[in-house]
Structures are given as structure tokens and as C-alpha cells.
Amino acid sequence: MLCYQHHKEMLLGLVSEPAEGVLYACQEPGCLIRYDAARGYFLDTEDLKTIELEIMPRVNCRSDGQPMYLAQVNPEKSSFRLWKCPACDQSRNNEETSDGLGKKMGA
Numbered sequence: 586m587l588c589y590q591h592h593k594e595m596l597l598g599l600v601s602e603p604a605e606g607v608l609y610a611c612q613e614p615g616c617l618i619r620y621d622a623a624r625g626y627f628l629d630t631e632d633l634k635t636i637e638l639e640i641m642p643r644v645n646c647r648s649d650g651q652p653m654y655l656a657q658v659n660p661e662k663s664s665f666r667l668w669k670c671p672a673c674d675q676s677r678n679n680e681e682t683s684d685g686l687g688k689k690m691g692a
């Protein structure tokens with residue numbers, strides 16, 4: 586699981602509030618990006634202005650609608666993103682997500 590902004594591996598973080606699930610946090614100092622399976626990516630801040638200005642990637646699984654996480658980037662192809670679903674392990678890349686109906690298999 587990678588931070589969508591820094592492309593750094595996210596680590597299991599400690600959860601301060603009770604009743605919250607497992608949380609992942611970016612290793613970059615000062616990075617507010619967090620991830621949990623229920624919400625997907627979100628910012629660890631109460632500041633609505635910051636939240637408003639942040640462009641969050643919203644990629645959902647096609648089979649169960651779960652928010653997907655960024656699993657892989659390609660240093661040689663900066664636009665490439667591989668997204669994975671935490672629930673069913675399905676993956677999709679941004680070439681499919683941005684072009685919508687991209688290439689189809691077969692005729």
C-alpha cells in the first residue's frame with residue numbers, strides 16, 4: 586500500500602480514537618494521508634479547508650465498491666498507477682480508470 590502523493594509504503598499506524606479500525610499512515614514527515622479499508626484514503630486533519638483543497642483519488646472496486654488503495658507505481662511511466670481492492674484483491678490500473686472503456690479483449 587502506497588501513499589498516493591509520495592508513493593511511499595504506508596505503515597500500520599496506531600489509532601488514537603477507540604472503535605476505529607486498522608489505519609495505515611505515510612512515512613513522510615508531516616504527511617496527513619491515512620488509509621483504512623472502510624473509508625479508503627483520507628486526511629488526518631479536522632481542517633476543512635485542507636480537506637477541501639486536497640484532491641483525493643476515488644477509485645472503487647468494480648465488484649464490491651470498496652475504496653481501492655494504490656499498490657504500485659512505475660518509475661519509468663509516471664502516469665501508471667496500479668490500484669488494489671482490500672476486500673477481493675482485484676486490481677485495476679489507471680489506464681483503465683481514466684479512459685473508461687479503454688481496450689477490450691477479443692472482438
Ligand SMILES: [Zn+2]
Pocket residue numbers: 588589590591592593611612613616617618
Ligand atoms: Zn504521504
Ligand SMILES: [Zn+2]
Pocket residue numbers: 646647648649650651670671672673674675
Ligand atoms: Zn473488491
